[in-house]
Amino acid sequence: MVHALEEIRRLLKPTGILIDIHPVAESSPIEIHQGGKIDLAGDLSVRQWCTDYEQADMALSEITQRGLLAVERESVFDSLTHYDSVEELRTGLKESIDKFARDAQSADEAVPHAEALAARAEELIQAAVSGAELIVRERVHISRLKPRFPT
Amino acid sequence: MTIRTDPENNEARALSDMANFSGHHVLEIGCGDGRVTWLYADKAAHVTAIDPSASQIALAREQLPGQLQGRVEFHDIAFEDFAAASSPSAFDIVILSWSLC
Numbered sequence: 001m002v003h004a005l006e007e008i009r010r011l012l013k014p015t016g017i018l019i020d021i022h023p024v025a026e027s028s029p030i031e032i033h034q035g036g037k038i039d040l041a042g043d044l045s046v047r048q049w050c051t052d053y054e055q056a057d058m059a060l061s062e063i064t065q066r067g068l069l070a071v072e073r074e075s076v077f078d079s080l081t082h083y084d085s086v087e088e089l090r091t092g093l094k095e096s097i098d099k100f101a102r103d104a105q106s107a108d109e110a111v112p113h114a115e116a117l118a119a120r121a122e123e124l125i126q127a128a129v130s131g132a133e134l135i136v137r138e139r140v141h142i143s144r145l146k147p148r149f150p151t
Numbered sequence: 152m153t154i155r156t157d158p159e160n161n162e163a164r165a166l167s168d169m170a171n172f173s174g175h176h177v178l179e180i181g182c183g184d185g186r187v188t189w190l191y192a193d194k195a196a197h198v199t200a201i202d203p204s205a206s207q208i209a210l211a212r213e214q215l216p217g218q219l220q221g222r223v224e225f226h227d228i229a230f231e232d233f234a235a236a237s238s239p240s241a242f243d244i245v246i247l248s249w250s251l252c
Binding site for chain 2: 004007008011013014015016017020021022023073075077078079080081082083084088092142143144
């Protein structure tokens with residue numbers, strides 16, 4: 001990713017900016033919202049994804065330490081994905097795993113974990129009255145960086 | 152199936168806090184189905200949005216609103232290949248969109 005950031009700097013005009021958006025390297029709670037009450041079904045935590053995001057953070061850190069890009073502004077926000085049913089959650093998690101689990105070992109870790117979370121969510125939904133909503137909450141880091149050039 | 156991502160518009164707010172897209176040439180890396188692209192594309196002068204997944208790019212093209220035709224172009228290409236074929240200093244804003252390149 002360091003090489004990609006060097007290439008991004010090359011593609012930017014000297015007055016340009018890079019906006020980097022990626023999830024924070026931590027687990028994502030799966031919540032059941034109902035009538036102002038929030039129950040936690042569990043935390044979606046896949047080691048490979050956290051490792052990927054940590055590596056993204058390290059690459060950004062390296063490139064700023066080398067003086068190629070400078071962070072001008074940064075913040076964190078919550079990105080909430082709403083599912084109307086446990087089946088939707090299962091499908092959504094499966095699609096994420098298919099997309100991001102790059103090798104068999106990480107898929108072996110992610111699939112049973114996601115399935116266990118979906119089963120727990122199903123128990124909570126069944127215990128709730130109608131109108132409960134399933135939400136996966138991800139913390140997302142956003143930063144604005146400026147290219148720096150030797151004077 | 153109705154999966155809704157960020158109906159609270161937290162990401163749109165965070166993005167507009169970070170940059171003024173008006174009149175700018177934007178490159179978005181890892182655009183997927185265009186979910187983030189739609190948050191700013193109407194303000195930009197031109198958007199080049201890339202993703203290595205042909206199926207995601209096909210979805211993005213299908214959803215491209217008529218008023219953005221000609222202003223937004225989607226390409227299914229890996230960033231390293233795109234960069235190798237691109238001139239330097241071509242973009243005002245680059246968005247690395249939930250992408251690890």
